Amino acid sequence: MTAGSTGLGDWTPAVLGPPGRVRPVVAAPHSVLSRAGTEVDPLADEVVRLAADLIATMRVSPGCVGLAAPQVGVGAQLFAVDVTGHPKSVTVHGEFVLCNARVVEATRWRPGREGCMSVPDLTGDVKRASRLVVEGVLPGTDKPVRLVTDGFEARALQHEIDHCAGLLFLDRVAGAHAIYQRKVYL
Incomplete structure (x- = not known):
């Protein structure tokens, strides 16, 4: 694969076959959120x-990227990402799912605010x-794919890779001073 290539080619979620079902999202302190996920066989029917x-679950969840x-x-070790249309996005690869993903290069560290569906009442400042x-x-x-990205999409990928490793954004904040009550807009 060439440097800078996404490797996504013409892959679309249609490759996954029939539409998925919406699943309930678990919240902290559920134990599955603090355990590293196992590697998966990307060809296995249950993984697809x-x-x-x-x-499907991401699509019905407002604000979910x-x-x-x-x-x-x-x-x-499986996650979906789609930052399309998010105001902080610059680089956008569209909607995709990755299995057994790993970071091979990470540079230009910046702090930023993060939230999570599994930690619905809090946000926090995380350096990514x-x-x-x-x-x-x-x-x-x-x-295999090699995805090169930056900005908000890079942050989203790191957040999801952390979930697959048993980490929440709360595990990455500098301390209690960097955790905030989520604002509720009526």
Whole structure:
């Protein structure tokens, strides 16, 4: 794969087959959120179904830009991301799901505010790389991908990879002074 290539090619969620089902999102302190997920076989039927479920659940969740398998109660290394249309997004690769993803390069660290569906009442300031290279595999294929991104999409990817490793954004904040009550708009 060439440097800078996304490897996503013409992959779309349609590769996943029938639409997924919406799953309930678990909240901290659920134990699945604090355990590292297991690697998955991207060709396994249950992984392809789970990928479709993550997309379906993410689509019905207002403001959601990413969702990892542990957030729906499954201890697996699989997550969906889509930052399309988010006002902080510059680089956008669209809607995609990755299996067994890992960060291979992280640079230009910047603080930023994060929230999470599994921690619905809090947000926090987290320092993350604003330039990122991630490798993983697309579900339903054995196709490895190398994703080069930056800014908000890089933050979203790191957040979801952390979920797959058993970490919440709360594990990355500098201390209690960097945690805030989520604002509720009526």
